[in-house]
Amino acid sequence: MENVSKIIKRITESGLILTSDGFEYIKTIDPKRLNEIMDSVIQEAQRKNVYYIDGSFLDKFFERREPIQKIEEKREIRYERIKPEIIYSLHPEPLGEVEGFLRYFKSRYNKISKLFRRRGDLNRVVKTGEISKLPMKTRFKIIGMVRDLIVRRRRLYLDLEDDEGSITIITTEDDVFRKGLMLLKDQVVCVDVIKLREDLFIAKDFIWPDIATKVNNRANRKVFAVFISDLHVGNTHFLEGLFNDFIKWLNGRLGSEFHKEVASRVRYLVIAGDLVDGIGVYPNQINELEIRDLYEQYEAAARLLSKIPRHIEIIIIPGNHDAVAKALPQPPIPEEYAKKLYMDERIHILSNPSYISLEGVEVLICHGKALDDVLSSKPGLDFQHPAKGMELLLRCRHLAPIYGATTPIAPEREDRLVIERVPDILHMGHVHIHQIRRYRGVTLIASGSWQSQTSYQRRLDIKPTPGIATIVDLSSLQTYTMDFKALSG
Numbered sequence: 001m002e003n004v005s006k007i008i009k010r011i012t013e014s015g016l017i018l019t020s021d022g023f024e025y026i027k028t029i030d031p032k033r034l035n036e037i038m039d040s041v042i043q044e045a046q047r048k049n050v051y052y053i054d055g056s057f058l059d060k061f062f063e064r065r066e067p068i069q070k071i072e073e074k075r076e077i078r079y080e081r082i083k084p085e086i087i088y089s090l091h092p093e094p095l096g097e098v099e100g101f102l103r104y105f106k107s108r109y110n111k112i113s114k115l116f117r118r119r120g121d122l123n124r125v126v127k128t129g130e131i132s133k134l135p136m137k138t139r140f141k142i143i144g145m146v147r148d149l150i151v152r153r154r155r156l157y158l159d160l161e162d163d164e165g166s167i168t169i170i171t172t173e174d175d176v177f178r179k180g181l182m183l184l185k186d187q188v189v190c191v192d193v194i195k196l197r198e199d200l201f202i203a204k205d206f207i208w209p210d211i212a213t214k215v216n217n218r219a220n221r222k223v224f225a226v227f228i229s230d231l232h233v234g235n236t237h238f239l240e241g242l243f244n245d246f247i248k249w250l251n252g253r254l255g256s257e258f259h260k261e262v263a264s265r266v267r268y269l270v271i272a273g274d275l276v277d278g279i280g281v282y283p284n285q286i287n288e289l290e291i292r293d294l295y296e297q298y299e300a301a302a303r304l305l306s307k308i309p310r311h312i313e314i315i316i317i318p319g320n321h322d323a324v325a326k327a328l329p330q331p332p333i334p335e336e337y338a339k340k341l342y343m344d345e346r347i348h349i350l351s352n353p354s355y356i357s358l359e360g361v362e363v364l365i366c367h368g369k370a371l372d373d374v375l376s377s378k379p380g381l382d383f384q385h386p387a388k389g390m391e392l393l394l395r396c397r398h399l400a401p402i403y404g405a406t407t408p409i410a411p412e413r414e415d416r417l418v419i420e421r422v423p424d425i426l427h428m429g430h431v432h433i434h435q436i437r438r439y440r441g442v443t444l445i446a447s448g449s450w451q452s453q454t455s456y457q458r459r460l461d462i463k464p465t466p467g468i469a470t471i472v473d474l475s476s477l478q479t480y481t482m483d484f485k486a487l488s489g
């Protein structure tokens, strides 16, 4: 402060007046830098016949040259804090009792066939009940749920069901066959069919519900969101050092000037599940646990997150390792387990999936357990490229189409896993492999983990890519990848 008053004295002695916002500005500048530059400030003022020294006049001298931390302090003054808008976060709903999952499937069928009909480019869509009346050689389209999918001698036998009945459709042409191989059991699809005989229907094409090219929303200030997933706190393979480097970077204490500049603009952190490793998630997990108490795992996670700068809003959804029921949709991690997280007002504990808006940019967050079922069974897909699987889910307009595989789904009255609203960003984790991809204007972010290869992954030959964060400029949707393994050296 002594330095500041000396500088004010110098300004006044030169016959200049320091305005009050000029005074506020000076307080945010490193006194040493201020001393160095004051002569040229005074000279410039006298040359231009300026008598009042205010913030914007001073800004021209310090803008590009001041240390990063000072830029940050200034921004704190300039930028108001904007909370994420929660468009939906789900809580369990009563199950469709007597009807069981039939009710649930009906909801899925209704929702996705509505999406098809909204497209407007599909003509001659009929229901199974009308087919018997159609003359031979009629070409028509039918929307239904894939109940069964059998491959036999380069032919596909598809059992399709709608709300009136079912139909078996066969492929004869090779390219239609290959396209059909990408179909997922229980997904809703539209099939272009020709009726050859009373009981013989040939597929001419498969049409996915898909999305129209997304016209993106953008934030109207240059702020960034960071996307990560799968910390697995409590597991012996959790890479705490690497995660601490990530926190160091967010605090402006790691990386190049450019990295620090990026960090200073981060206002949101999105974590797509598996915050902790949990207890009893897989056989013999206990041998790989460093923290063997679920409460303590969340305590440790809260301790880590508490070191993240206060101006960053943190959004957390659960994964299959977290302390909630495994069936989708998974409710938010309960307060009982995560007291410390709930006490922090900038931490938002949401469901899996959930849908938020960050200053207008819409983000659909889902842990992505269903990627296991999709990536393992479809030609051209593999675990090293999870975002390709995300693209397929988006085209199916469903976050977990396959029922009864390894992803449990709660048979609720309404299927809330249908992707009705198309986001700007779709964020998933779970596979532990990082990949970014764009599909029709949607940024697909598959987050890697903060955990090194486990014995389970070694058996499956899955090579995780830990320590990578994705940064999105919310004003342009430009993405940056930061690899902390490289940065930490």
Ligand code: FE
Pocket (backbone or CB within 6 Å): 230, 232, 273, 274, 319, 321, 430, 431, 432, 449
């Ligand atoms: Fe995980």
Ligand code: ZN
Pocket (backbone or CB within 6 Å): 274, 319, 320, 321, 367, 369, 429, 430, 431
């Ligand atoms: Zn997971």
